[in-house]
Amino acid sequence: xxxxxxxxxxxxxxxxxxxxxxxxxxxxxxxxxxxxxxxxxxxxxxxxxxxxxxxxxxxxxxxxxxxxxxxxxxxxxxxxxxxxxxxxxxxxxxxxxxxxxxxx
Numbered sequence: 001x002x003x004x005x006x007x008x009x010x011x012x013x014x015x016x017x018x019x020x021x022x023x024x025x026x027x028x029x030x031x032x033x034x035x036x037x038x039x040x041x042x043x044x045x046x047x048x049x050x051x052x053x054x055x056x057x058x059x060x061x062x063x064x065x066x067x068x069x070x071x072x073x074x075x076x077x078x079x080x081x082x083x084x085x086x087x088x089x090x091x092x093x094x095x096x097x098x099x100x101x102x103x104x
Contacts, residue, residue: 005093009086016082023079039070041078 023035042050057066073081 002093002095005089006095009089009093012082012086012089016079016086019077019082020079023077035077035079038073038076038078038081040074042073 019036019041026034039050054066057069
């Protein structure tokens with residue numbers, strides 16, 4: 001379980017680095033700060049899951065909850081979300097370093 005969390009943390013860290021790199025390249029090209037929101041990245045990567053998530057949230061939680069979630073995800077940069085998730089999974093999969101003996 002911890003190894004899966006470490007692998008997932010590594011993958012999410014790589015995605016965060018790629019998203020941050022794209023944002024920085026686009027910001028330099030336009031000479032203004034331009035960051036991809038999480039909703040925009042989600043629409044580009046897997047749009048059918050976005051509509052599925054909308055239906056699930058409106059059915060099981062509350063119809064207004066989807067509007068609040070979209071507003072929050074729209075204001076959150078994609079690289080920040082992936083970086084926070086990578087940190088979370090790294091903490092879940094953290095393994096203490098082994099203590100080495102004095103003569104080993």
